[in-house]
Amino acid sequence: MAQITFLGAAGCVTGSKYLVEAAGKRLLVDCGLFQGSNELKDRNWTPLPIDPKTIDYLVLTHAHLDHTGWLPKLVKDGYRGPIFANPATIELTGILLKDSAHLQEEDAEHARFKKYSRHPEPMPLYTGEDVDPVLQVMKAMPRAGSFVISPEFRVTSYDAGHILGSSTLELAITENGRTLVVVFSGDIGRYNQPILKDPATPPRADFLLCESTYGDREHQDGSPEQALADVVNRVAKRGGSIVFPAFAIGRTQTLMYYLRQLENSQRIPRIPVYVDSPMALSATDLYLRHQEDHDLEFRKEEDGTGGDPLDVHEFHLTRTVEDSKAINDVKTPCIIISASGMASGGRVLHHLAKRLPDKRNAVVLAGFQAEGTRGRALLEGAKVLHIHGETVPVLAEVVELGQFSAHAGKSELLRWAGGFQAAPRQVWLTHGEPTAALSLQAAMKSQFSWNVAVAKYLETVQLQG
Ligand SMILES: [Zn+2]
Structure with missing residues (x-):
């Protein structure tokens, strides 16, 4: 049987x-x-x-x-x-x-x-x-x-x-x-x-x-665009940065899609977005090659309808460890997207260690945060995180955007x-x-x-x- x-x-x-x-x-x-x-x-x-x-x-x-x-x-x-x-x-x-x-x-x-x-x-x-x-x-x-x-x-x-x-x-x-x-x-x-x-x-x-x-x-109700716009505007206004724990493919493109729309309609300021991953690549190419898999329309920039829907205006891919470290020097508001999505490992840990101790910053959690992960600890209001053997105080705002799940x-x-x-x-x-x-x-x-x-x-x- x-x-x-x-x-x-x-x-x-x-x-x-x-x-x-x-x-x-x-x-x-x-x-x-x-x-x-x-x-x-x-x-x-x-x-x-x-x-x-x-x-x-x-x-x-x-x-x-x-x-x-x-x-x-x-x-x-x-x-x-x-x-x-x-x-x-x-x-x-x-x-x-x-x-x-x-x-x-x-x-x-x-x-x-x-x-x-x-x-x-x-x-x-x-x-x-x-x-x-x-x-x-x-x-x-x-x-x-x-x-x-x-x-x-x-x-x-x-x-x-x-x-x-x-x-x-x-x-x-x-x-x-x-x-x-x-x-x-x-x-x-x-x-x-x-x-x-x-x-x-x-x-x-x-x-x-x-x-x-x-x-x-259930996921939070309401428009994902509005929720995202609220966080970006709030954090940018106080001069902070946003860390999104996420892998370079998947949710990152959903985020970029909404950020692009919000930029185009001037509902958020244009701030730099860093996708920090050793495998960072043009997701647009990937989505163009697998058109059977999605219902996204790619339009050409010259037709005046806004260009690549998956790229924000100021977009940076960082592959090397040196480029990744250089993001630490960015003092103006920015958005950093880096894996792992549950902050259980990967480069996002370096960004969290750097950004969590500043109350102007925010961490946005959009994916499922499993038991025992740092992401879950943040959602449950942890006052400190243990990262790379150090105790890092959590002063940054922690935001859950379930609409992006x-x-x-x-x-x-x-x-x-x-x-x-x-x-x-x-x-x-x-x-x-x-x-x-x-x-x-x-x-x-x-x-x-x-x-x-x-x-x-x-x-x-x-x-x-
Ligand atoms: Zn899955």
Whole structure:
């Protein structure tokens, strides 16, 4: 009988890895990094309970590191099969993994130099060299429609509306002449957002694995433009700067899109925006190459309609550590966008260490902030943060802009789930902290009368035919 084991994103929002076993074959859906508390991060160093050599196929829902960031380790540990994903996800995964390796190396090097690590000899989980073998086995599958992986597994992709390339996967498993359908929601995005298409619900699922990141919460109401304009104007007026913890691709483009619109309509002053990432690149090129993935219109500057919708007027990409450090010298109001989005590592830590102790500044948190991260501590009103072995006082304003979240809020998750034409036989809630998953479980039970369970880490469940 077919079965699924939750190797991650069960009881937490990171480390997505679902092992499907059927007809003597093994397929892994996603291969994410655990992020957040030390306890979670330590799982990245623990080998899988099964030998990666015995996994036959791997398929990705989208490129975010909590869904792809463990791939270099999996391949290093012996996985030799193909990794299927759509073209935008392949391209983004390449960028993200190189960035992840680079930042882990930078962080380990910095920790060794400053001697603040929990470990006597801090090591990166993987290096840039470990990324190439992953990219070599990535194979393109179509953005939409059906794709045959093997006689046992056929996958159909639907837009998830979460980031460029993001998909919900419908997996048809054929075993002993019978076929059953398992839907992996992936991360579900928002309805009526700029840039990305709306999330689409597959027509049917015998079994459903549904994410529950915001299963207990709605996002703040109101226009994202107005909320953003208010923060920028308030901070610029008092001569401060804004730090946005965010990866260079995805939310950064949504922010840039709104900043550009606000600049064009003169609702905010034109202040410099720094996107600080070792992998910084022209996101515009990426979005132009993957037009099938979004509904953004690129217009030419000369037609007088405002030019590249993803570039603000004073835009700087900083790649090198020297350029990154030079941002410290910027005394006039500016906006700094840098990873990681939950301030759990990466260059944004240097910017926070520099900007947090000044009450004129602001930190804007737009993405989900997992338990145990500095981002979560800021949201919960921490007076100090521990960064690189130093205690940094938090005097800057902390602003949550949930309107910019790439994740469906509770009612959007229910709207998505409500799109199935018939009740799944069983639902497992994944990718959520316990309170979020339990709240969504209660809502799904009362609204749809479905069988809904919360997935447990390392639990194996049977897909009863
Ligand atoms: Zn995601």
